[in-house]
Amino acid sequence: MTTPRPLCLIPGPVEMSATVLQAHSTPATAHTDPKFVEAFGQTIEMLREVVGTASGQPFVIAGSGTLGWDQTAANLIEAGDSALVLSNGYFGEGLADCLATYGAEVTRLRAAEPGRRQPLAAVAQAVRAKKYKLVTVSQVDTSTGVLDDVRGVAEIVREHSPDTLVVVDGVCATAAERLYFDQWGVDVLITASQKALGCPPGISVVVASQRALGVLEARKSPVPAYYASWARWLPIMRSYEDRAVKYFATPCVQTVFALHTSLTEMLKDGMEPVFAAHERTSARVKAAVAAWGLKTVAVPEASATAMTAVWLPESIQAADLLPKLKARGVVAAGGILAGQAHRYFRLGHMGITATQDNGYVDTMLKAVAEALEECGHVAAVSGRSTPPRL
Ligand SMILES: Cc1ncc(COP(=O)(O)O)c(C=O)c1O
Structure with missing residues (x-):
């Protein structure tokens, strides 16, 4: 979309x-x-x-x-x-x-x-x-x-x-x-x-x-x-x-x-469907991160459903990725941890992005996959991704 x-x-x-x-x-x-x-x-x-x-x-x-x-x-x-x-x-x-x-x-x-x-x-x-x-x-x-x-x-x-x-x-x-x-x-x-x-x-x-x-x-x-x-x-x-x-x-x-x-x-319909929609959306995003061959900053057992922060491969900095995402219609955020800000990017999937059938998550995931590829990243499915330094 x-x-x-x-x-x-x-x-x-x-x-x-x-x-x-x-x-x-x-x-x-x-x-x-x-x-x-x-x-x-x-x-x-x-x-x-x-x-x-x-x-x-x-x-x-x-x-x-x-x-x-x-x-x-x-x-x-x-x-x-x-x-x-x-x-x-x-x-x-x-x-x-x-x-x-x-x-x-x-x-x-x-x-x-x-x-x-x-x-x-x-x-x-x-x-x-x-x-x-x-x-x-x-x-x-x-x-x-x-x-x-x-x-x-x-x-x-x-x-x-x-x-x-x-x-x-x-x-x-x-x-x-x-x-x-x-x-x-x-x-x-x-x-x-x-x-x-x-x-x-x-x-x-x-x-x-x-x-x-x-x-x-x-x-x-x-x-x-x-x-x-x-x-x-x-x-x-x-x-x-x-x-x-x-x-x-x-x-x-x-x-x-x-x-x-x-x-x-x-x-x-009360809060339960709202929480469930956020959980479903987050699971989609986390699965996409794995398919890109990348890791989330948060360890899986302590991962938010509201957002996802993703370590970048060593060869890519947030400043390389973000303009390519914007060119594809998606504004994402860079990192903000002191000394590590350039090493990761952050996606928000809260509110109507998670709860409504508006295609925003499809747009986001497609844009990230394409932007990573344009940055030279080859996804893990081909076995050639660069694991992030943890
Ligand atoms: C967890 C958390 N606490 C506090 C704040 C501060 O909120 P605000 O920027 O609206 O002042 C933020 C802002 O992003 C936040 O994410």
Whole structure:
């Protein structure tokens, strides 16, 4: 399939449906307009269904995913609090830096090498050895495509340190990777509109458990933030959910309309078919990578379904491949791991790329196969591929 413009198949922002695009280009609408109040209220309710919570409190605030890091750190960390960060790459490191900015004493538990995640035994050892106020886990680290075991981590924390909060960075995961907020015992889920939620960038979505809100209430020092203060946003979220207007800072009206449209489409048959579609799509992409004679950066037992990062043969750099992909109508992303960025490329297959029968994945796989060939790569099926250095 060819489109008049290149498809954006990076690990976010993602391709959007025509109805989402329409919702995003509606005329000026007051944030007090009953139509907006209803859409905002429903959006908050639908987000609970997306993440599987009855009592979690969504915060839907204009900003990018990083604002979710700041919200979490500003509201839950007091100077000197200890935080354990499970880091599988660039975004785990960023979250650790953000927590430290708000005064946390951060312990980083890093994967042994790019593409792996920390074994659960190491997580158990860490939470038994020291009491942490919170433990963070990036469900998918977008730099490597490594999927962390949120359920396993949460189970360990609940068993060994029940008061410790489980914070999940789901920016590159929510609505693509399975997560059941209440069932798994998650306390904070941080995500954003531009990935598997299928919208333009512009909305920071955070869901906080009642336990996390209790920790906020019990803090001794004031929250060192104004815009990111949950105490300021809570009445706003509750009010819109009650279909009443309350103002703290102007919501991004059109992006909320877009999110409302995307969630309405997504939840037509509930989340299970959405997760299953992402799993099927990911399996296709992983099979194609093997057929190209290449390896994913993430080891198979810790591979995301939302995206795929692929090691390139030694003879090819990301900068060689990406323009050839674009010439074939596909925008993919290069690497972002320090010192290794040129050695791999990343494909996003979230949202409608995974869930709708639009041919985007066919276009992507064909483009990559042809671009690799143009770069001189001969696929493994002929037995002549160059295995990546691991
Ligand atoms: C896992 C993860 N966390 C956090 C972020 C930061 O989100 P944003 O770029 O929307 O601020 C990203 C961005 O790609 C991400 O992939």
